[in-house]
Amino acid sequence: MPEEARPQLKIDDSKVVATYANFCRVTGTPEELIVDFGLNPQPMGVPSEPIPVNQRLVLNFYTAKRLYHALGMTLQRHEKAFGVLEVDVNKRVQAQH
Numbered sequence: 001m002p003e004e005a006r007p008q009l010k011i012d013d014s015k016v017v018a019t020y021a022n023f024c025r026v027t028g029t030p031e032e033l034i035v036d037f038g039l040n041p042q043p044m045g046v047p048s049e050p051i052p053v054n055q056r057l058v059l060n061f062y063t064a065k066r067l068y069h070a071l072g073m074t075l076q077r078h079e080k081a082f083g084v085l086e087v088d089v090n091k092r093v094q095a096q097h
Contacts, residue, residue, distance in 0.1 A: 023051050033064040044089060 021037035028034050038053040059067065079085060086092050 019055050021055065023053075025053070031060065033059045033061060035059070044093075 019037065021039060022043055023038045023040040025036045025038075026033065027036075035057045036053040037055040037057070038051045040047055040051045042048065075085070
């Protein structure tokens with residue numbers, strides 16, 4: 001029996017607000033995963049001021065796992081096309097010199 005086609009989800013993003021973040025913190029409870037996003041104005045070293053967190057995403061663990069897989073697949077495709085992303089800032093700075 002052929003697999004039925006998935007219905008296409010309709011998304012209304014007319015009220016979305018885009019925010020840039022270069023910092024995230026992940027915490028949680030036994031029921032939920034909490035991801036805070038913010039802008040670290042001093043990305044090198046330890047910031048002298050608190051990092052303002054301006055977005056918080058609260059997910060159940062099922063949705064978090066779906067997000068984990070979606071991000072993983074997206075990052076794999078990006079790295080395949082553009083090269084490996086080095087997340088250690090010090091290594092990126094050393095590679096430029």
